[in-house]
Amino acid sequence: MHTEPDWITTPLTADLLRGALDVERTEHGLFPHRLPARARAQNTDAQLAMAEAQPSGVRLAFRTAATAVELDILRTKRDYSGFPPRPDGQYDLLVDGRPAGQAPANGGNVLTIDLATWSGTVTDGPVGTVRFTDLPAREKDVEIWLPHNETTELVALRTDAPVQPAPDRGRRVWLHHGSSISHGTDAASPTGVWPAVAALQGGVELINLGLGGSAMLDPFTARAMRDTPADLISVKMGINIVNQDVMRRRAFGPALHGFLDTIREGHPDTPLLLVSPIHCAIHETTPGPTAPDLSAVGEGRLLFSAMGDPAEIPTGKLTLGVVREEMARIVHQRAAEDPHLHYLDGLDLYGETDAAELPLPDRVHPDAATHRRIGERFAERAFTGKGPFAEPARPGD
Template sequence: MDTEQDWISTPLTADLVRGALELERTEHGLLPHRLPARARAQCADGQLAMAESQPSGVRLVFRTRATAVELDTLPTKRVYVGVPPRPDGVYDLVVDGRTVDQGVVSGGNVMTIDMATGSAETRPGPVGTLRFTGLSDRLKDVEVWLPHDETTELVALRTDAPVEPAPAPDRKVWLHHGSSISHGSNAASPTGTWPAVAAALGGVELVNLSLGGGALLDAFTARAIRDTPADLISVKLGINLVNADLMRLRAFTPAVHGFLDTIREGHPGTPLLVVSPIHCPIHEETPGPCMPDLDALGSGQLRFAAMGDPAERASGKLTLGVIREELSRIVRQRAADDPELFYLDGRELYGEADFAELPLPDELHPDAATQRRIGERFAESAFTDGGPFTP
């Protein structure tokens, strides 16, 4: 592999990409999206645009005898004012279902975010190259999982042997929607997000439509779920509605019904699991909004605090406790006519005892070890005998 002519270039096409709902052709290559263009056109929120373009669960998948793989990408990295730099996004190399290597891409665009003011500015940067070598020359299925929290444009794919699309997997497709926790915040790598961990343990094909800060019962998200083929569906709802202080209980209940109604239009008999929030002390009994702790920011730490007043629950403000109770009631009510609708209390995935052992580092998001624990517990609850996702 000493000369340029040793490489075979393979066009980046949709049949090599899994986990994205849409691919946008850019001046550099392909940008995976996890919401379709119609949905993106209905909301100008910068946080949503950033989250849906971060390819959580998106991977290149192909069959090859190549011993070396190169992938050129243009990442967009985030820098928070006053906070130590974030590590580069991690790419996981999975061969025949086993993670065998990891890498990062340097360079790229840089988005500087000021948490105190909410402003963001992007500075353009160069394309970088990811390289994996030393692979076996046997025929194998190769997956390159893209960084779950780093917007990534796919520019070029090169190998030292021909590439072909991998056959369609002979397993069920699980579509999951949730907040930044399900998006994978603080996971060590893309296969370490809790949905990826659960999907691997459950033997299913993952489509992760979780959106950091964007699990807000938006109608366009429900339509995206409705229109996406899936054999199993779960929606994890609550934390973003509290920390955004977006609605009161009067609006929440019909919004949940409408969200589930829309999903059922496209998936009338698909197992559908509603998951309530995991344990999060700052919002258990205290409403939002949730804001960065400016004192912590001043000392170089990113932490969050609940700014609401517990007394405001009387006027319909939402807390995690209120949301769990109402989601449980809604599912019980609907399940009388919908036997494939199920409920899971998020505290079974991460509860008060877990917080004592593995606290949330920023008061809001699980760390890498907790992501794995949540994934293992979800798999045990949903995919084992008697779970809602078993035949």
């Protein structure tokens, strides 16, 4: 006969969270944010507001002897009008740093987005529960990674043994900023997002500022990075600048310089890695903007097409090829005064050959297998050997 554990309810507080830059108290509970309040106050874009509130890389981290854990949450799932429902977000369980389970949530709200207008309507739903059982009956570090693609309010944490915040294991903190590819669009689970794959292989604590549709060289994001303690920093830039057609070559270079300058105000000597875009065939030689392919929408498929005119490149329109050229030039220009600034060509993470083997399903975003490949390649190039994030050699090594 199954009996319920004697549950202990632990108050949800910020010291149980990692990967969030801010937390908000709501009528339901604890709401993690990936941008601080000051940055959010300067933003007027609904896409960025939604992206920063989706907790990619955010996880509960605690130490306990519990064998059962329940987490009550109120999620907001995103669907698209006229398309089948998107898969439910997953909660990944790690025990002592190793995968130990996965579960979806139930209940919650649904945000339905109309691709024709990019407007959304919310259908309210109930609080749901995620449950993990049969954990090892010993003291252990437990992490529950929240869904990277669902806004999540944390309502209650129950365990069958006491909980305390996870101790500081002395791991280096990696602060990363990028687009929806870094955020995790089309990744299968929160630890399957490529920065999470790389962080777990590199043995570092991740703060993921991958913001879907919003890697725009925003000054408030640069200031948030400047003010966030970190041992390692990376910026993956380019695809959103191109696919939303937000600036020309004249503006891109100075804006990137300014973004890097702001980060350096708070982190003058921290290893800083600038990563250019991965291969995206529709924008390699064709400028933005990007728009949904209406012929595919009629078939219930979400595909994107490049709407720009290559003839405008000489007048300053940006393609991914132009962006990579500018990024490499800027790193080379700054190298003399900033020996801790490094450059990684995104084509080394996912290039044309990879695209032939693992094509981007919607022509822009990697699938789960490609996220893993990108993460593993980043870990190899950044965290090992002479990579910019490799552990410094210690005397006697």
